[in-house]
Amino acid sequence: xxxxxxxxxxxxxxxxxxxxxxxxxxxxxxxxxxxxxxxxxxxxxxxxxxxxxxxxxxxxxxxxxxxxxxxxxxxxxxxxxxxxxxxxxxxxxxxxxxxxxxxxxxxxxxxxxxxxxxxxxxxxxxxxxxxxxxxxxxxxxxxxxxxx
Amino acid sequence: xxxxxxxxxxxxxxxxxxxxxxxxxxxxxxxxxxxxxxxxxxxxxxxxxxxxxxxxxxxxxxxxxxxxxxxxxxxxxxxxxxxxxxxxxxxxxxxxxxxxxxxxxxxxxxxxxxxxxxxxxxxxxxxxxxxxxxxxxxxxxxxxxxxxxxxxxxxxxxxxxxxxxxxxxxxxxxxxxxxxxxxxxxxxxxxxxxxxxxxxxxxxxxxxxxxxxxxxxxxxxxx
Numbered sequence: 284x285x286x287x288x289x290x291x292x293x294x295x296x297x298x299x300x301x302x303x304x305x306x307x308x309x310x311x312x313x314x315x316x317x318x319x320x321x322x323x324x325x326x327x328x329x330x331x332x333x334x335x336x337x338x339x340x341x342x343x344x345x346x347x348x349x350x351x352x353x354x355x356x357x358x359x360x361x362x363x364x365x366x367x368x369x370x371x372x373x374x375x376x377x378x379x380x381x382x383x384x385x386x387x388x389x390x391x392x393x394x395x396x397x398x399x400x401x402x403x404x405x406x407x408x409x410x411x412x413x414x415x416x417x418x419x420x421x422x423x424x425x426x427x428x429x430x431x
Numbered sequence: 432x433x434x435x436x437x438x439x440x441x442x443x444x445x446x447x448x449x450x451x452x453x454x455x456x457x458x459x460x461x462x463x464x465x466x467x468x469x470x471x472x473x474x475x476x477x478x479x480x481x482x483x484x485x486x487x488x489x490x491x492x493x494x495x496x497x498x499x500x501x502x503x504x505x506x507x508x509x510x511x512x513x514x515x516x517x518x519x520x521x522x523x524x525x526x527x528x529x530x531x532x533x534x535x536x537x538x539x540x541x542x543x544x545x546x547x548x549x550x551x552x553x554x555x556x557x558x559x560x561x562x563x564x565x566x567x568x569x570x571x572x573x574x575x576x577x578x579x580x581x582x583x584x585x586x587x588x589x590x591x592x593x594x595x596x597x598x599x600x601x602x603x604x605x606x607x608x609x610x611x612x613x614x615x616x617x618x619x620x621x622x623x624x625x626x627x628x629x630x631x632x633x634x635x636x637x638x639x640x641x642x643x644x645x646x647x648x649x650x651x652x653x654x
Contacts, residue, residue: 334586351587355497361615362608367633370618376634378590400621 314418329413337380338412341425346408353411358404365405366398474526477509483536486510489547493611513569513610514558521565552614552628559603563635567602574602599638607633 331352338350356364368377386402387395473479481487494500499508516522534540541547541554562569576596581589595605607613617627 334588336586352585357608357612359612362613363618363620364608366618366620372619372630373634378587397619403620 327415329415332412332414339425340429341423342429343426349406349409349411351411353406358406363403363405369405370398474529475511475515477511480510483532485536485541485547489541489544490611497610499610508573508610512573516565516568517572521568525561548614552626555607555611555614556628556632559607559632562603563601570602570606595637604635 331354334351336350338348340347358364366382367373368379369382371381373379374381382398382402384394386398389395389399390401481491494510499513501507515525536542539546541550576592579589579592581593584592591605613628615624615627616633617623617630
């Protein structure tokens with residue numbers, strides 16, 4: 284009896300797998316089509332948008348987008364250009380908003396006296412804006428209470 | 432009578448000799464000066480700087496990624512544009528100081544990547560000190576802030592320039608690392624390194640601190 288159940292289960296799993304693989308091949312297409320990737324599509328010429336004031340956030344935990352150009356800004360082992368304006372001891376001088384205290388927490392939840400190394404690479408989360416058009420349309424609506 | 436003629440003759444000869452001597456020296460001077468200047472011109476090209484691998488391997492590739500190498504208008508700033516003064520006096524001084532580089536070449540002070548990185552803090556600070564002392568003369572040879580168009584400039588640039596330049600700051604106070612990667616700078620993140628450039632070297636105090644702080648507090652949104 285137990286063996287029988289195992290067998291039926293196996294058949295079911297296999298057939299499901301075959302069906303879903305078939306559906307993938309037909310229904311799902313990536314932006315590059317269904318063919319295997321043959322190198323990168325050359326990027327178009329995008330320009331940074333001009334500097335602005337802080338942009339509207341779309342949901343509470345959203346890393347705010349960078350409202351200014353970041354051309355030539357280097358984040359290396361030696362020096363982090365972003366923190367040259369956004370760290371707490373530089374903000375008053377540079378007129379930039381300070382990184383929030385959430386950036387001081389380590390992976391283990393310990394509060395540090397300065398930026399946590401895991402937040403070192405700012406552009407992992409914060410992105411600058413260019414004049415590129417969205418590749419696909421979307422109907423995203425910001426959270427209630429954030430944007431009127 | 433014969434005696435008189437003899438002395439007269441030798442007098443004339445002396446004058447003529449002196450005259451031709453002067454002409455000769457003048458000509459030699461021109462040739463020497465020309466050669467000297469040609470040599471100076473030759474050592475004032477990017478090609479010359481890059482003839483040493485110390486310069487070609489470390490700072491050059493970094494500079495190639497920056498706006499002073501490629502930009503929309505195709506106007507380049509080459510190594511000597513930023514590093515060798517135009518005026519005769521300061522140029523001579525820089526050239527004489529450059530003998531230290533020849534010495535460094537001979538003794539191999541930065542002949543490996545590791546040695547270069549180890550010494551980068553020292554070299555960069557030498558250059559910052561020089562630029563600070565001459566009010567960033569080399570930058571101002573090309574960029575004249577009296578003709579900055581603050582409508583054209585980006586928000587952050589226009590704000591910083593109006594605030595900074597009116598409080599007596601100079602280009603290199605804010606634009607460190609404009610053409611190369613920076614040495615290790617103390618930013619108090621993770622493990623601290625003793626050899627890092629101190630924050631007050633990276634950002635020297637404003638000459639006129641009180642005038643500037645009132646503006647920046649407001650801009651930073653700090654009440």
